[in-house]
Amino acid sequence: MTLASIVIPSAHLGHWLWVFYVIPVLIVVGGIIRSTRAEKKREREEGRSEAPKRGPKERR
């Protein structure tokens, strides 16, 4: 293997630099979706656990 054949073709790497700027946005959006789902799930579970405790009038 010659030296030339193992040189990384880095000339076009600059075109992909935007990926590094998108990563934080994706992490934040991912975190938001995850926490929103978790909160909705918790609210549903709280609603279910409160429902049997209520009397028939309250449920209506």
Add this chain to the structure above:
Amino acid sequence: MNLLVHLPEAHALVAKQDLPIPAWLFAWAASIVLVVSFFALSAAWRKPQFEEERWRPSAAWLTTVLRSWPTQVLCGGLAVLLLGVGIYSGIHGTEAPDRNYAITFFFVTAWIGFPFVSALFGNVFPAFNPWRAIARVAGGAYRLAAGRGMRHLAYPERLGRWPAAVGLLGFVWLEVVYGSSGGVAVGLEPHAAGVAACVYTGYTLAMMALFGREQWCARGEIFSVYFGMFSQLAPFGVKDGRIGRRRPLAAATHWATSVRGSTAVVIASIATTSFDGAEDGAYKPALEHVEKWFTEAGIGPLATIRIADTIFMAGTVAGVAIVYLLGVKGMQSVPGAPPFKQLVRGFAHSLIPIALAYLIAHYFSLFVYQEQAQFTYLLSDPLGTSTTNLFGTAEYGIDFSALSPNVIWYVQVAALLAGHVAGLTLAHDKALVYWRDYRRASRSQYWMLAVMVAFTCFGLYLLSVNAS
């Protein structure tokens, strides 16, 4: 002229930086700062703070001096004189944009200078608005001749600030797209700038005659609305004719809520600045592709550039609007949210600090460099024909070593970060008004956090591409 750095085509005049870490790591660090700020606000900011301006009137003599007739005549007269010099030098001066007073005066000194000054000292533009000054004199003359004031049509409130938003896009289109000749800070031909200033003067005076001077300045006059928007961030203002101090940022909270088109003004501001920064950097490869298609379709080279630029500018406006509207849509999913339209207007003011941050980040270096030209050779030789030397400074030049590339970069990063943290704070404060319960308010602001992180990273990406 001390040319220590090369002059790229973009507005931010910067040389290659020598940063201790890669530029993209600044975006990561800025995102972390925003996330930390968000949690700090959620934990410690549980009651709205900006709904009350905490107005404190200044000493009476200050208002008397600053709002006196001699001061107003002096400021208005100076503005009319400078506009006249701009129009005259644009039409009769050299066609080299960087040697003609008109281009730097219109597109740098006024266009960039007034937002900076307004954000610091409040709404100073009405005193320096040349069209308002002309209209006041004309209105006074009419009153004298007719014995009564001029009657005006009622301004259609459904239009709100839309005329200003559309005008803002038109103004930037003229500068960035129509005048995209490259190689200098602003590529528009001075003659075109002079003619455009004449046309705008006629249009503004006609609209002022139609709807009333102050009404048109509040709703339709591009520069009054645009500079007035930034003045909402300032710790100084005028209330009931008296100058005073207020809590910084507080005046912005009600700027967009009651007037239609306000959201469009602030979105247009962010988008046009972004496009100006991206045109010769991040968008360049894509623009070249699109231009190639139009060229192959047989369209002329200048028209090709203008059509492609117009498409990308419109795309940027749409992109910024979509990101903001997605953030608002996300907020609406939180129980107890007000209607979508109310949210769109209600949170638009949180974008004003971002618009200012983008403006500083993109034009700070241009402003520092071009103002050296403005106050030396352009004032002494406004026509740029080397025939006059009014103040003996016609031989001066721009010292490009005044700012190092690293200083420019750090100012840009600091401006973007401060602007987005301020935006996040304003949005959080408004959420507390709408949701009352601070837990739900914080939850609604997850989405504004995403908007702020997206705008920060986008802004830093545009700047890093221009600097590399």
